[in-house]
Amino acid sequence: MSDLIAAQPGNTGEVLSLDGVTVWLSGRTVLDDVSFSLHQGQLAGLIGSNGAGKTTILRVILGLQSVASGLVNIRPGFRPGKPGGIGYVPQKVVIGKDVPLRARDLVGLGLDGARAGFPFPSRAKRLAADQMLEAVGMTGFANARVGSLSGGELQRVLIAHSLVSKPSLLLLDEPLANLDIASEQDVVALLSRLCREQEIAVLVTAHDVNPLLSVMDRVIYVARGNVASGTTGEVIRQDVLSALYGHHVDVLRVHNRILVVAEAGLEPQSGDTERQFGAQGDSGAPGEAGSTGPDANG
Amino acid sequence: MAEHMLIPGLLALASPYPALSATPLGSSPVQTALLVGGAVAVASAMVGLFTVVRGQSFAGHALGDVGTAGGSVSYLFGLDVLVGFVGIALITAALMDLFGIDREEGRDVATGGVLGSMLGVGALLLYLDSTLPGSSGSAMVILFGSLFSIPGAAVPFAIMLSLLVAGGVGLLFRPLLLDSVNSDLARASGIRRRVVGRMYLLLLALGIALSSLTIGAILSTALLVGPAAAAAVLFRRPLHAFLAAVAVSVLSVWAGIFLSYYSYYWPPYGHGWPVSFFVVAIIFATYLGARGYCQTLGRRTGSIPGPLPTLDRGPL
Ligand SMILES: Nc1ncnc2c1ncn2[C@@H]1O[C@H](COP(=O)(O)OP(=O)(O)OP(=O)(O)O)[C@@H](O)[C@H]1O
Ligand SMILES: [Mg+2]
Numbered sequence: 001m002s003d004l005i006a007a008q009p010g011n012t013g014e015v016l017s018l019d020g021v022t023v024w025l026s027g028r029t030v031l032d033d034v035s036f037s038l039h040q041g042q043l044a045g046l047i048g049s050n051g052a053g054k055t056t057i058l059r060v061i062l063g064l065q066s067v068a069s070g071l072v073n074i075r076p077g078f079r080p081g082k083p084g085g086i087g088y089v090p091q092k093v094v095i096g097k098d099v100p101l102r103a104r105d106l107v108g109l110g111l112d113g114a115r116a117g118f119p120f121p122s123r124a125k126r127l128a129a130d131q132m133l134e135a136v137g138m139t140g141f142a143n144a145r146v147g148s149l150s151g152g153e154l155q156r157v158l159i160a161h162s163l164v165s166k167p168s169l170l171l172l173d174e175p176l177a178n179l180d181i182a183s184e185q186d187v188v189a190l191l192s193r194l195c196r197e198q199e200i201a202v203l204v205t206a207h208d209v210n211p212l213l214s215v216m217d218r219v220i221y222v223a224r225g226n227v228a229s230g231t232t233g234e235v236i237r238q239d240v241l242s243a244l245y246g247h248h249v250d251v252l253r254v255h256n257r258i259l260v261v262a263e264a265g266l267e268p269q270s271g272d273t274e275r276q277f278g279a280q281g282d283s284g285a286p287g288e289a290g291s292t293g294p295d296a297n298g
Numbered sequence: 299m300a301e302h303m304l305i306p307g308l309l310a311l312a313s314p315y316p317a318l319s320a321t322p323l324g325s326s327p328v329q330t331a332l333l334v335g336g337a338v339a340v341a342s343a344m345v346g347l348f349t350v351v352r353g354q355s356f357a358g359h360a361l362g363d364v365g366t367a368g369g370s371v372s373y374l375f376g377l378d379v380l381v382g383f384v385g386i387a388l389i390t391a392a393l394m395d396l397f398g399i400d401r402e403e404g405r406d407v408a409t410g411g412v413l414g415s416m417l418g419v420g421a422l423l424l425y426l427d428s429t430l431p432g433s434s435g436s437a438m439v440i441l442f443g444s445l446f447s448i449p450g451a452a453v454p455f456a457i458m459l460s461l462l463v464a465g466g467v468g469l470l471f472r473p474l475l476l477d478s479v480n481s482d483l484a485r486a487s488g489i490r491r492r493v494v495g496r497m498y499l500l501l502l503a504l505g506i507a508l509s510s511l512t513i514g515a516i517l518s519t520a521l522l523v524g525p526a527a528a529a530a531v532l533f534r535r536p537l538h539a540f541l542a543a544v545a546v547s548v549l550s551v552w553a554g555i556f557l558s559y560y561s562y563y564w565p566p567y568g569h570g571w572p573v574s575f576f577v578v579a580i581i582f583a584t585y586l587g588a589r590g591y592c593q594t595l596g597r598r599t600g601s602i603p604g605p606l607p608t609l610d611r612g613p614l
Contacts, residue, residue, distance in 0.1 A: 095479055100347075113475070113489065164521070
């Protein structure tokens with residue numbers, strides 16, 4: 001498995017850095033002076049609630065979103081779609097049921113989709129695609145239409161699509177959003193393995209920090225277009241997050257899970273946002289959200 | 299039997315050609331129709347496959363509808379009808395691009411807005427055409443096609459244009475496929491999707507103009523997307539779907555030409571049925587057949603042989 005993704009031998013150090021990046025969209029400041037960096041072989045979580053600016057950060061890195069000010073430094077030679085380049089799995093991909101494309105074809109397009117001409121079959125391409133599908137546990141779906149896959153299955157095929165060109169930097173936008181808990185753990189383990197074995201730098205966005213807690217080297221917390229980055233110990237603290245959000249938040253550790261909660265009416269920031277909001281109508285007790293913990297750890 | 303009575307369909311209305319033979323293959327207008335119709339069928343099926351995958355049938359239909367204006371202008375100025383179709387399709391495509399058809403949101407609004415304004419002009423021009431002396435058949439040709447009355451000088455133009463479109467789609471096939479499946483994935487692969495999107499729109503405009511020549515402006519979308527839609531239902535691989543779309547398209551057009559030729563002997567005697575009717579009917583029947591086949595024999599979305607696969611957790 002270790003030859004799946006080309007390591008960049010002897011090339012340690014910074015893969016990516018954002019320096020004071022500010023983005024305006026329709027007159028709104030969506031990102032405000034965002035700075036962080038990512039090193040080879042690191043797995044970083046880009047954590048924030050809905051609308052915090054996570055997708056925008058990924059789009060800036062990919063060059064799909066222009067910045068009002070600031071610098072994006074990507075290690076030279078990194079170009080999307082090229083070996084040693086950037087792999088990307090978008091947050092939301094909708095593919096029509098009748099689109100004539102199998103999972104294997106979609107993964108193959110990750111290899112040669114930018115080239116001119118017909119997608120003629122080749123042994124090498126098929127092998128590479130099937131190897132990737134195996135790596136994400138989708139061998140049985142190689143011949144299935146992508147439009148017929150479930151959300152989680154498609155997510156895995158898209159990960160295979162983004163990995164097949166052997167990138168050095170992998171950007172995944174909410175890869176865990178569609179997954180059940182077992183699949184969530186599978187994908188987290190896969191990403192962790194890519195980092196360790198292939199020295200790929202991985203940037204994963206999520207609204208919940210918990211599934212990534214055990215594997216993250218760095219966390220980049222996003223709120224209101226601002227970020228706080230560092231190790232989980234440095235960032236997920238009451239003072240840091242309170243400063244980031246601009247109001248008091250509590251950081252609770254329950255059953256190996258982290259809950260970030262705020263007073264009623266203010267923005268709570270952990271992944272249990274929705275559930276906490278739901279519970280607030282009844283009692284508003286933040287502790288109740290902890291009841292979602294045990295099964296998640298099972 | 300008078301010689302001209304062998305000429306089927308619209309030829310009786312608009313063509314300067316006499317029929318040369320009692321068998322279709324020996325007739326020069328039929329030969330021309332088979333040649334041009336075949337070339338156009340290949341080109342429009344190739345474009346159509348991507349129109350189907352992109353879900354842009356409406357844009358295709360709009361380009362066809364505004365073709366009525368272009369065709370009418372051709373008649374007013376005594377030009378070849380294909381010149382008008384191509385010209386108006388290119389202008390409309392440029393307008394659509396300007397109004398933001400490339401963005402997924404607002405795509406139909408951009409298309410609809412351009413379509414509405416252009417159709418008004420088309421109606422006026424079509425009316426003016428019908429008042430011109432000696433152009434009694436022009437509206438029929440514009441609306442329902444003119445395969446049997448293509449002037450000899452226009453044949454090379456139509457074939458060259460078809461080859462150009464087919465070549466363009468062939469060249470763009472992979473980037474266009476990825477972009478049509480998901481534009482974010484395309485951009486992340488380094489595909490310049492502004493370029494690809496515009497090239498596609500250009501090819502769509504040309505494909506529709508060619509298709510309008512064959513089966514008329516109003517029905518041109520049917521030839522564009524019909525074969526591709528049927529092929530996409532039947533085949534799961536892009537390359538197979540592509541070949542099937544081309545085959546369905548060419549066979550439908552050729553069958554339509556022969557049926558139209560023979561329909562001259564059907565009631566009402568003395569008036570052949572138009573080619574476009576047969577072509578569209580065959581394509582539609584093929585599409586229904588494909589859907590029915592997949593619903594009864596294959597499962598939902600193209601059969602997966604054997605038992606349903608399960609997620610394989612092993613290697614993770
Ligand atoms: N084109 C746009 N014009 C104006 N505002 C925009 C535009 N695109 C995004 N935004 C806003 O920018 C903010 C950040 O959006 P972004 O998609 O980055 O959030 P996110 O953190 O990815 O959220 P989610 O978890 O819901 O995916 C949101 O408030 C969004 O409404
Ligand atoms: Mg997002």
